[in-house]
Amino acid sequence: MGDAGEGREIVLDGTRGARTGIPEIVYGPGKTPTQVRDAVVGLIEAGVAPVIATRCSPAQIAAVTAAVPDARVDGPTVVARALAAAADGGGAAPGVTVVTAGTADQAVADEAVATLRAFGLRVERVSDVGVAGIHRLLDRADDLRRADALIVVAGMEGALPTAVAGLVDTPLVAVPTSAGYGSSFEGITALAAMTASCAPGVSVVGVDNGVGAACAVVRWLRVRP
């Protein structure tokens, strides 16, 4: 066998958490189970917290949990060394509400929820409030107002963040998903719609990027270990 891969190294960015508030996150696809495990263990040994790996396959999860038995597994997301509390004063940790338009958006929301909890944030969910039944959203307006921040997840026509941003003054991040019938075009439709929103103040992360939305919230709430 050849050795084109020789000289390959994994260079962990151990100071990213101190620098940016968000430590390096391990992205599963394209890595071997051993690479994922080594990255997670390396970050733990470097004292990083929280340690998060996303989009892991069952084999990658097995490799990690064999080495890190108390890692928490939420679907394809693995978390170790979760922060205990992210309160910024002494009171309760900030609370984030993750809002979804439909059931097909739940997997993306789950990734956001697992990430938020890894950072010690309190999380609530408001589900199935797509704009085709706008009264369901209106009924939950007070819940949305109570949150410190919102993550709004929607596929198809991607209209939910616009409706939410026009209803309450809670800060929010929008996540387009690749869910949908018809002309969703793997999330491009929702991405374009959300960045063209007629409601000012909506900002958007990439398609299906639940972890990215959670990190944006962590930045804005200035969560610190």
Add this chain to the structure above:
Amino acid sequence: MGDAGEGREIVLDGTRGARTGIPEIVYGPGKTPTQVRDAVVGLIEAGVAPVIATRCSPAQIAAVTAAVPDARVDGPTVVARALAAAADGGGAAPGVTVVTAGTADQAVADEAVATLRAFGLRVERVSDVGVAGIHRLLDRADDLRRADALIVVAGMEGALPTAVAGLVDTPLVAVPTSAGYGSSFEGITALAAMTASCAPGVSVVGVDNGVGAACAVVRWLRVRP
């Protein structure tokens, strides 16, 4: 001068109205003022009604009105031989409400309105009810329910038809417009969003195609002279 254009003819489709309920409509762009005038006059002489020309330049309008003094001009739309009433029973003509998300969608709505009136339909307008202020839409729900049909016009993220379709049971046609800030991409975003709508029962015409939406309504309401 050469004569590549020799042999060019304008072949009017004089029986289209009888066949499809919607006579041939003259589309201004790419025609000389003389061509537009001749097409309009030709349709009038063939007994067609209504005779509609859209997207006409001032020079095209001048050419038409010089030849057809009683043509009605609405912005770039010219109408001759409008139907007097489209009532299908003996009662009042059906009423169509044209709904717009914002002021920038008005020009497209105007084209739809002029076309609907040419076919003898009653028209009302509900303006500025974009989903960023959803209460404005809710306040007008009874008006929307009273209509026989709706045309819903929106640019940007194109969410309004979805919200309307989830609110009332009035039949509707959606029109994406090229209006908008940010990532509207000349209406492609709204077109994709509307055809990906999570509210079943929304059908859509092309970008900025107000006349097409009006014609779809005319078909469904089975307007006849």
Add this chain to the structure above:
Amino acid sequence: MGDAGEGREIVLDGTRGARTGIPEIVYGPGKTPTQVRDAVVGLIEAGVAPVIATRCSPAQIAAVTAAVPDARVDGPTVVARALAAAADGGGAAPGVTVVTAGTADQAVADEAVATLRAFGLRVERVSDVGVAGIHRLLDRADDLRRADALIVVAGMEGALPTAVAGLVDTPLVAVPTSAGYGSSFEGITALAAMTASCAPGVSVVGVDNGVGAACAVVRWLRVRP
């Protein structure tokens, strides 16, 4: 195991049928068999009719039919509590003709047909009348004229709705499909072509969206239980 999914709920929109004429429809992809079954049962228990689930996998269908033995299964579509008749006067239910360009468009047409029947509409089919053999379409013109509404389904170059709309005055909804050789680009070509139709009065739903087209017809015909 973690619990990012905790707090997930399914919030059925039980009043959507009363509000919009079209009850909530269960979309299979992305849901577990249990979620599909619970949604269907929940809607039945809420008194909704008809109850429709689309794009269901065999496992989802098995879960539903175990709980709802008299549900009707048409390919991947499941229907319970179909409406008995949708006549709006006392006479026969309205009749809808579903027109397809080629055999590859049949699966999308089947979804439309199952949905129309769930709403108690009479359905006929006209198949294989693509514009490459235009005489086949002309031969069926009287059949098309007799219908109360048409659903026109086509992939590839998507020309059929334009030809139909220029031939008869029956109202229609067009459905682009992802079928096709060459440059069909998963239905985008047909979607663009149909929304750019030179025949005014054609409105369009998303790619492969048979259920959406049927719901648009239900809206326009103002079917009521």
Add this chain to the structure above:
Amino acid sequence: MGDAGEGREIVLDGTRGARTGIPEIVYGPGKTPTQVRDAVVGLIEAGVAPVIATRCSPAQIAAVTAAVPDARVDGPTVVARALAAAADGGGAAPGVTVVTAGTADQAVADEAVATLRAFGLRVERVSDVGVAGIHRLLDRADDLRRADALIVVAGMEGALPTAVAGLVDTPLVAVPTSAGYGSSFEGITALAAMTASCAPGVSVVGVDNGVGAACAVVRWLRVRP
């Protein structure tokens, strides 16, 4: 002034006609009037025939006609040294029919016509036979069958070549145009639709490329001076 342009040369491909049957054609945009004139004169002096310049501005045309007084001007197309006859046997020159869907497609058709005539072909036109009024096309079927070849020009949904190819056995080239309302997307819709045609045997040139379609016909008919 600097001299980045120094060393620029125009290298005419004087043998292209002998090699490929189609001499080099001068494309106006991006050239100065002097460059267009010099290219035309250079080709004439090299004995090339026909000499064709397309998409010329008025200033470019003026420069050419000042130097070549007997050049023939057809809109933005200029032709010198047109072939007298392209008969391949001794009989009449082959006849080509240029078919257009609507008036907005005429400018592209004119470019094709001027090019065909430059090669000595007989040309007829069939206009305004878009598929929204399919009977107009059927009425002209015998005319289409009589031609040695067809050029079929259409914008919007681009359905006309498919209908023609399903109607007659005359060879044809399709030309998408950038004309159109709604979702024509500058001709991309028609280009995609034509290359996805359900009628086998349709081949297509680029958007608005009338001269290219004419040259394809010249190749197939094996026109020779």
Add this chain to the structure above:
Amino acid sequence: MGDAGEGREIVLDGTRGARTGIPEIVYGPGKTPTQVRDAVVGLIEAGVAPVIATRCSPAQIAAVTAAVPDARVDGPTVVARALAAAADGGGAAPGVTVVTAGTADQAVADEAVATLRAFGLRVERVSDVGVAGIHRLLDRADDLRRADALIVVAGMEGALPTAVAGLVDTPLVAVPTSAGYGSSFEGITALAAMTASCAPGVSVVGVDNGVGAACAVVRWLRVRP
């Protein structure tokens, strides 16, 4: 089981061959083996010739050959009742040369070859003459000139038809393929490049559409049984 598919019919277009010179062709994908077999048998019984089915799966091929033992199978293409000779005068049948840029384009070329032979045409092949080794193409120029028509198949940057069209005067049809490294984008790059060719006279069929290219040649050569 339900019956949404009831009323489905297969309507063969038995007169298409007489009308257009090219009989209906059966497209495999999306059909059951029984549907493919019935369509082939139906066309044979209607006296159609040749009968061609493309892109057939092994199960579809097995179904057809069980019913039509002497059908000829070329990869996924099945042919019955091939024409014996397509000579247009009494001499030899016209000869078509199928040119490919690389080995990855061969499957598309095979589909073209099988179709051409079904119509009784003589076929030769020139392979591996991509423009990155232009001398290989130049070495075969005389072979290309001898043909009555060319089909030029290329993926990647799609440059080969342009080079061929600039080299010889033989008529040609270009076929973009989805083959390629880098930025081929499933054939869109080659399709765009071929329709933007700087060599006038190149016309193009859809991506991977070998059968369509062959049919275009059949039309131009006016093959008749």
Add this chain to the structure above:
Amino acid sequence: MGDAGEGREIVLDGTRGARTGIPEIVYGPGKTPTQVRDAVVGLIEAGVAPVIATRCSPAQIAAVTAAVPDARVDGPTVVARALAAAADGGGAAPGVTVVTAGTADQAVADEAVATLRAFGLRVERVSDVGVAGIHRLLDRADDLRRADALIVVAGMEGALPTAVAGLVDTPLVAVPTSAGYGSSFEGITALAAMTASCAPGVSVVGVDNGVGAACAVVRWLRVRP
């Protein structure tokens, strides 16, 4: 003249500020000078603050300033009734730093700055720190850390937000601009790049949407009059 525009109304959303923290903003394009003026005056009379109009033409600005002499004009942005201070405790107003990659991004940044100041926020600018000269960015890291929030504006390859998000822990919103040479594709490249950022925590608004980015910051900082 006709009256398709009759019945047009401008319905201001006077309670949007109270509801969402961000009052309705007047978007200039597509409105007459009178419409812009009336909208601005209407919002002022409704007690809204701040009142902002963006992308105004000189004629629109003239109409507004004639009616509202103390309106502040910043390029094409007009502001009336700016908030005096947005401090959320009693201390200084929060400070936002607007970061630009190059001079061509300045106009978008100006829109953001004018909007931030209208809400009473303190603004600083860091200019010309594109990643092609990364040391310029590193030199300003302390300035970036001192801010309460960042708006990062970049065109071309859109890499700056990623670099900033990896350098400091200050919350940020990214704005793609349509500036750029080469393959910027009117900002689509930067939009896609920013939403695909490898730095978690970057959220993005639409192309050139400076006002939207400012409003997102206002939401997150929970500015209140």
Add this chain to the structure above:
Amino acid sequence: MGDAGEGREIVLDGTRGARTGIPEIVYGPGKTPTQVRDAVVGLIEAGVAPVIATRCSPAQIAAVTAAVPDARVDGPTVVARALAAAADGGGAAPGVTVVTAGTADQAVADEAVATLRAFGLRVERVSDVGVAGIHRLLDRADDLRRADALIVVAGMEGALPTAVAGLVDTPLVAVPTSAGYGSSFEGITALAAMTASCAPGVSVVGVDNGVGAACAVVRWLRVRP
């Protein structure tokens, strides 16, 4: 007047030349004449060489030349403090040949030529060698082999770099241009084609980016003042 633009600064990257071999280049569009002049003068005063400004309007050029009378102007490109010679040994400066497919590609080539000369490189041009007349390219093969590097500029189908890379072993950079008839799509077709080239070793810069191609050559030839 307001002051959103206050605080704007121009931060020149004076050490970029020392760091990367290529000093900061001033890009005209989106800057005022004063900004362009100040940037050019600032770079001169900082001792940078060469100083290059691209895509300048006549007003920008006038502003620069008023302040820097000996600046050299080549179309829209302005150069000051050009390097005298870039020889890397003591012999002649390296020679670069700029190859163009057609006349419409000349403006992009001119930008490359002016930039190369600013760095003291010798430049030759080979023009009008598009692949539609491949013999013109073959005739110049020795000229191409003699060069130290090639810049190959082409629009339309963008095939020229592939042909050149298959013909000679001289290193090359390809530049797609937005020139072209048909389906060039503003250079996207050529960009995609060049990056999908079947000839290994072709690398590509952005659409119309002549200056970028020249800078790539400067890097590879390791030109130093």
Add this chain to the structure above:
Amino acid sequence: MGDAGEGREIVLDGTRGARTGIPEIVYGPGKTPTQVRDAVVGLIEAGVAPVIATRCSPAQIAAVTAAVPDARVDGPTVVARALAAAADGGGAAPGVTVVTAGTADQAVADEAVATLRAFGLRVERVSDVGVAGIHRLLDRADDLRRADALIVVAGMEGALPTAVAGLVDTPLVAVPTSAGYGSSFEGITALAAMTASCAPGVSVVGVDNGVGAACAVVRWLRVRP
């Protein structure tokens, strides 16, 4: 069985190495194991060096190594007759550093590395220096400066080549990869971003085209056996 594939030939371009410095490379996908083996053996027998086959399946690799036991296998890349040394003077072979943004880009980098080594170049790797942790890149600046050339591989937002090009003066080729979360769109985002780079002198190969990047370096370094 039919014989559409008859007449197929593999025409090796045995002189390409002498002509262009880079011999023909065998591309695995779309070929049978036998075809790959025959192509490799044929090139070896023609005296070509090096002989490289890329993207080979295990079956293709098995076929090659059975026939060529000493072929070197690096993942899906197979190399025979690698060059011993590519030194251009007598000293050491030039050294190329392959830089990757993240682990997901490694497979593309491996293809580049195996190709570079086949040509006898020395290779080093710098891994995991994505711009989200820019200090990791700065720490390696001296390593980058020491190289004779760089290949910079990145997916997602594709910013790394811009940062590298602004940091050091080493010549470089950029490779976009299809790796990434969010809105990477299979590498199109990175491709567009790299060709829109604000750092002049970056040239780019196609998506995931590691072998193409290596060949570009081989050309520029003028490696000769």
